[in-house]
Amino acid sequence: MCSSIVIPGTTLGAIRRIRTTSGAATGQLARQRPPQPVAWTEAEAIRLAQAGNAAAFEFLYRLHGRRVYALCLRMVGNPADAEDLMQEAFLQLYRKIGTFRGESAFSTWLHRMTVNVVLMRLRKKSLPTDSLEETLEPDSENSGPKRDVGAPDLRLSGAVDRVNLERSIEKLPPGYRTVFVLHDVQGYEHNEIADIMRCSVGNSKSQLHKARTRLRELLQEEIRDQAREERKAAKTQSGSLD
Amino acid sequence: MQCKDLEFVLESEGLGPLPVEAREHLAGCSACQGYLADLNSIVLAAKTLPAEVTPPDRIWISLRARLEAEGLIKEPILVPEPSSWWQNFSAWLRPRTLATATAGLALLAITVFVTRTSYQSHPNPGSQQPVTTVSRPAESSLPVPAPTSPVVPVSPKLSADNSVPGPRPSKVKELAPSPSEAASLALNIAERDVPDMELAGNSQVDASLRQNLRTLNEFIAECEQHLKKNPQDQLAREYLYTAYQQKADLLAAMMENGRSEH
Numbered sequence A: 001m002c003s004s005i006v007i008p009g010t011t012l013g014a015i016r017r018i019r020t021t022s023g024a025a026t027g028q029l030a031r032q033r034p035p036q037p038v039a040w041t042e043a044e045a046i047r048l049a050q051a052g053n054a055a056a057f058e059f060l061y062r063l064h065g066r067r068v069y070a071l072c073l074r075m076v077g078n079p080a081d082a083e084d085l086m087q088e089a090f091l092q093l094y095r096k097i098g099t100f101r102g103e104s105a106f107s108t109w110l111h112r113m114t115v116n117v118v119l120m121r122l123r124k125k126s127l128p129t130d131s132l133e134e135t136l137e138p139d140s141e142n143s144g145p146k147r148d149v150g151a152p153d154l155r156l157s158g159a160v161d162r163v164n165l166e167r168s169i170e171k172l173p174p175g176y177r178t179v180f181v182l183h184d185v186q187g188y189e190h191n192e193i194a195d196i197m198r199c200s201v202g203n204s205k206s207q208l209h210k211a212r213t214r215l216r217e218l219l220q221e222e223i224r225d226q227a228r229e230e231r232k233a234a235k236t237q238s239g240s241l242d
Numbered sequence B: 001m002q003c004k005d006l007e008f009v010l011e012s013e014g015l016g017p018l019p020v021e022a023r024e025h026l027a028g029c030s031a032c033q034g035y036l037a038d039l040n041s042i043v044l045a046a047k048t049l050p051a052e053v054t055p056p057d058r059i060w061i062s063l064r065a066r067l068e069a070e071g072l073i074k075e076p077i078l079v080p081e082p083s084s085w086w087q088n089f090s091a092w093l094r095p096r097t098l099a100t101a102t103a104g105l106a107l108l109a110i111t112v113f114v115t116r117t118s119y120q121s122h123p124n125p126g127s128q129q130p131v132t133t134v135s136r137p138a139e140s141s142l143p144v145p146a147p148t149s150p151v152v153p154v155s156p157k158l159s160a161d162n163s164v165p166g167p168r169p170s171k172v173k174e175l176a177p178s179p180s181e182a183a184s185l186a187l188n189i190a191e192r193d194v195p196d197m198e199l200a201g202n203s204q205v206d207a208s209l210r211q212n213l214r215t216l217n218e219f220i221a222e223c224e225q226h227l228k229k230n231p232q233d234q235l236a237r238e239y240l241y242t243a244y245q246q247k248a249d250l251l252a253a254m255m256e257n258g259r260s261e262h
Helices: A011-020 A042-050 A054-076 A079-099 A106-125 A132-136 A162-171 A174-185 A190-197 A201-241 B003-013 B020-028 B030-047 B057-069 B085-092 B095-121 B137-141 B156-163 B169-175 B179-191 B203-229 B234-257
Strands: none
Touching: A042 A054, A042 A079, A054 A079, A054 A106, A054 A174, A054 B057, A079 A106, A079 B057, A106 A174, A106 A190, A162 A174, A162 A201, A162 B030, A174 A190, A174 A201, A174 B030, A190 A201, A201 B003, A201 B030, B003 B020, B003 B030, B020 B030, B095 B234, B203 B234
């Protein structure tokens, strides 16, 4: 939370520290961080937001914004789209906040809205290679990635890093991606995901397994491609030396 | 158990503790061992990805603008009751009204302060510093003297010097309260009425607003202290200017929302 630049022993250091500390950033105090009541609970903030209180809107935004933004970012893979989607999700949330009765957790409600906004956007983009329906439909015999049972595989252990994992997540079909990000990255339980995605717990489990299996294939492809590139580069280098 | 049966177990049970049959199969099947190890390494790698990412501030600014445009933010609007002319006149004289006006004037003073500061920082080479154009905007803009506000010390020697006709730039400059002091003065006047106000009809919000004001005041005091020691520090001067401006904004917002208890 605190990105302080401190020059010890100087007043100016203290000035800079105040200016760059997010909680009491005077540099942003009046415009970007309007006063927030410290002691609000989420329920109080929701009640006030339902009455149109601007500070309550911001309180809820600050409370959940980082998770929602991470979800959007992971789902679309680029910050500009993620910002747009996050704004859209919160806008929809605030438009409908008057109808929130607390039947499900507020965060679940918000995430459901976010997922819907993201999937709607992805559906509009309609990438020809990824069929959204394929991944959102309940399990069928032919859906999902396949594993050649018993066939020799390229082992991933030790080869999975953040970069190639993120790249592979982006290649997942949207439905798989959503469940994988919610469960394995954001730590939601299957019952919560089922609530967010409006599907059964079994379906959530199945989608997650398929997502992981598909990711494994994608990562194997990544690793093979990398190895191929390295070989090609080595060959070119040895050719130029000859 | 076959490999496809293990896959079914993994699908329905996840990667947690496996049933005995599945473990027995795994013990004798290297392909399934590798498969399970790969899935575990994917899950482990996924846990290293951040679950939260701080969004840029511009999203909230833009979102708030849209909320306001759509009328979703409903700030309480105070409807004034009809009153006679003398009541209107006395209302105008209420400290809150004066304070609001002062906050506006403080903004004006700050603007002049910045203009002058930038002029002093980048003087036009070849031209003499114009003595007679040293303005005293804040002084002239203050409607009422502030008994609690800081007084600019004037030494008798300087007063005597000032009586001598002819241009004496440095002395005149010292005589007049600097624009930053004038801005500070004006803001202090505006601030006098804030403690008596019920600001947002919500004690927590009120407390928070006042806390912000306190933070700003501390910051301003720190900047001023630093500038006394290092008057040439442009960075500190810039911080001070920003803080004044924000304090004026904050006071104006507080007074606009506030209901005076006077």
